[in-house]
Amino acid sequence: MFWESSIPNVLAGDASLEVSPAAAPPMDDEAFAAFYERSARSLWAYLARTSGDPTLAEDIMQESYVRFLCLANPPSYLADGEVACRRYLFRIATNLLRDHWRRPRSASIEEMPENLFACVDEQVASDSQMILGPALAQMRPRDRQLLWLAHAEGYSHHEIAEITGLASASIRLLLFRARRKIAYLLQNQNRGRQA
Amino acid sequence: MxxxxxxxxxxxxxxxxxxxxxxxxxxxxxxxxxxxxxxxxxxxxxxxxxxxxxxxxxxAKLGSAGLLWWRAQLRRRNAAVERISRPILSAQIFALAVNLVVAAAVAVWQARHGVAWLTWLEQLPHNVSLQFLTSLVPEGLFNFGAGSLMSPLVLIFAASALLLVGGVVAYFASEKQ
Structure with a gap:
C-alpha cells in the first residue's frame, strides 16, 4: 500500500484542492474558458507589443494564465469581478516579462538598450512599421509597458501602479515623460513620411 | 521638464x-x-x-483554454503532492539522524564497558529453545575468547548489513513516492 492511498484525496485533483479555500481556483473551467476568450487577445497584444516577440508573448501569456489559476489567494471571479481578475492577470504577465528581461543579463532592466528588444517577427515588424513599431522600439521597456497600459488598455494611474508595482505617485511623471518622448518620435516619423 | x-x-x-x-x-x-x-x-x-x-x-492566435486549465490542475496537484511529501522527507531524515545517534551511543557505550553482553551469546547454544541456531552457524563462531578477533568483526558486519538494508529500503520507499 502506497502512502498516497492512506491520505485521502491527495491525488484527486479538484476535489482535494477545493477542500482548502487557499488553494481553490478563482473560477470553474467554464468561467475560465469565457474569461480566457475575453482577455487573452488583449493580454497577448500587450505582451507582443511591449516585448516585440510574439513567441515570447505566447509563452508568457500561457504561463500567466496557469499562474493565475494556481494562485494561493486569487481574486474571486464572483466577488471581485472580471476587471479585478484581468488586472491581476496583467500584473502577473508584467512581472513575468520583467523577470524574462532580467534573466539573461545581470544588468538592470533600465540600463538595457532599447533596440535590444526590437521586434523580431516579420509580420509584427511590418505591422509595427505602419503603426507604432519604430517609435515604440526606441522606448525603454518600462515606458512601453506604461504607455500600453495607459493608452491601449485605458488603465488609470492607480491601476497601472497596481499592475507594475511602481508607486502610484511616480506613474504620472513617468507616463508624462514617456508620452512626450513617443509623441516626439511619432511626429518625426510622420514628418519623415510626408517629406 | x-x-x-x-x-x-x-x-x-x-x-x-x-x-x-x-x-x-x-x-x-x-x-x-x-x-x-x-x-x-x-x-x-x-x-x-x-x-x-x-x-x-x-x-492574436490563441491556444486552447482547456489545455491551460489542465496544466494549472497538474501544477496544483504537483504542488499538493510536494506539500505532503515534505513532512515525510523530514520524518525520514529525523529517523535516520536518531538511528545514527543511537548507533554512535551504543558504540561509545560498548567501547567503555567492553563487550560483556556478548557472553550471553556464548551461552546461546546452550539455550534449548534456540538449539537449532547452532546448526546454522559455523562451529566456534560464538566462542569469543579474550584474544578473539571475531566479536568486533561480527559487530561491524552486522552494523554494515543493517545500514545497507536500511539504505536500500529508504531508496525504494523514495522511488515509490
Whole structure:
C-alpha cells in the first residue's frame, strides 16, 4: 500500500484542492474558458507589443494564465469581478516579462538598450512599421509597458501602479515623460513620411 | 521638464478611446486640441496605441483554454503532492539522524564497558529453545575468547548489513513516492 492511498484525496485533483479555500481556483473551467476568450487577445497584444516577440508573448501569456489559476489567494471571479481578475492577470504577465528581461543579463532592466528588444517577427515588424513599431522600439521597456497600459488598455494611474508595482505617485511623471518622448518620435516619423 | 496637464485631457482621451475622435466631438474641443500641446500629444499617442491594439488583438492566435486549465490542475496537484511529501522527507531524515545517534551511543557505550553482553551469546547454544541456531552457524563462531578477533568483526558486519538494508529500503520507499 502506497502512502498516497492512506491520505485521502491527495491525488484527486479538484476535489482535494477545493477542500482548502487557499488553494481553490478563482473560477470553474467554464468561467475560465469565457474569461480566457475575453482577455487573452488583449493580454497577448500587450505582451507582443511591449516585448516585440510574439513567441515570447505566447509563452508568457500561457504561463500567466496557469499562474493565475494556481494562485494561493486569487481574486474571486464572483466577488471581485472580471476587471479585478484581468488586472491581476496583467500584473502577473508584467512581472513575468520583467523577470524574462532580467534573466539573461545581470544588468538592470533600465540600463538595457532599447533596440535590444526590437521586434523580431516579420509580420509584427511590418505591422509595427505602419503603426507604432519604430517609435515604440526606441522606448525603454518600462515606458512601453506604461504607455500600453495607459493608452491601449485605458488603465488609470492607480491601476497601472497596481499592475507594475511602481508607486502610484511616480506613474504620472513617468507616463508624462514617456508620452512626450513617443509623441516626439511619432511626429518625426510622420514628418519623415510626408517629406 | 515641467509636468503640466490640461484639464480637458480626460474628455479628449475618452473620445479617442471610444473611437469618436474627431468626427463626434464638438468644434470647440477640436480647436482646443489644435492649440494645446498636451492634448494634441494625447490624441496622437492614444490614437496610435488604439490602432496598434486593434491590429494586435486581431493578429492574436490563441491556444486552447482547456489545455491551460489542465496544466494549472497538474501544477496544483504537483504542488499538493510536494506539500505532503515534505513532512515525510523530514520524518525520514529525523529517523535516520536518531538511528545514527543511537548507533554512535551504543558504540561509545560498548567501547567503555567492553563487550560483556556478548557472553550471553556464548551461552546461546546452550539455550534449548534456540538449539537449532547452532546448526546454522559455523562451529566456534560464538566462542569469543579474550584474544578473539571475531566479536568486533561480527559487530561491524552486522552494523554494515543493517545500514545497507536500511539504505536500500529508504531508496525504494523514495522511488515509490
Amino acid at each position: 515641467t509636468l503640466r496637464s490640461c484639464p480637458r485631457e480626460a474628455e479628449v482621451k475618452a473620445l479617442v478611446e471610444r473611437g469618436q475622435w474627431p468626427q463626434a466631438c464638438a468644434s470647440d474641443l477640436r480647436t482646443h486640441v489644435d492649440s494645446c500641446r498636451s492634448c494634441s500629444e494625447l490624441v496622437l499617442v492614444t490614437a496610435a496605441f488604439q490602432r496598434a491594439r486593434n491590429h494586435a488583438v486581431g493578429a
